[in-house]
Amino acid sequence: MTGAALHIHRRGLGLTGDQLAAIVAVTGRTIRAWEAGRDPIPAGAATEIERLRERTREAITALTVDLADHDGDPTIAVYRGDDEFWAAHPDAKPLPAAWHQMVAARVAEHVPTARIVWAGATGDQPVRRWPLTRLAEAAAAARQNRDAGAVKKMLPHLRLLALDERVQAETRINVLLSAARAIDPRIGRAASPADALDVLLVAADAR
Structure with a gap:
């Protein structure tokens, strides 16, 4: 391999x-x-x-x-x-x-x-991703404030965003990298949403 x-x-x-x-x-x-x-x-x-x-x-x-x-x-x-x-x-x-x-x-x-x-949610509430605008604004605010804790709370929604092909790939990459830079501002670019999510998860695990 x-x-x-x-x-x-x-x-x-x-x-x-x-x-x-x-x-x-x-x-x-x-x-x-x-x-x-x-x-x-x-x-x-x-x-x-x-x-x-x-x-x-x-x-x-x-x-x-x-x-x-x-x-x-x-x-x-x-x-x-x-x-x-x-x-x-x-x-x-x-x-x-x-x-x-x-x-x-x-x-x-x-x-x-x-x-x-x-699992265990009252009434089996579906896992709903935050609206794109809310996610983008929250990621930008977390980056500005260097708030890694806020990013970790957003991770389930960011994972869903990475998989949502209804959203343009470039938009997904930008939001994911914005969140990642709240943890590590040195993070560079990513070629795809999957790459951006991977970068974000690695940064989150390092904290």
Whole structure:
């Protein structure tokens, strides 16, 4: 497995470098070195990552098939944090809640009627992204005030924005990078919304 392949696979799994590091029992610095091509990726780690990709494909397929058998509008419950996710699915540990959110998003692409909701929410309220204007203004305010805490509270909405292809890619990139620069003003440019989200998540994990 090459560093470029690892980078693409990690992003496809919805994981930050530190989250993948916890799964394969290395440090975040090691993951970054592998992705940059500075160090070779051991065969054992590559095998573990391929197993994780296969597990992810199986999870997406199983949930898609399950929801397709439901009448009406099926529901996918996602979790706000790792502890909540692991309490409900102890066998998933150390996979984070972000991985499960990614699975839900992929399943929703195959089952357009599916509703993604917060687990345990009163009345199963759907996970609704903030309006674009509100997100852009909040990201700009957080950047101006260097308010990393505000950005972390916005992360669920920023994740949804990154996946929302109804919004122009350049607009998504700008909002995501604005939020990221509230944490680290040295952050540069990004080629795509997925890249911008990855930069943001890495910055958030570093705090």
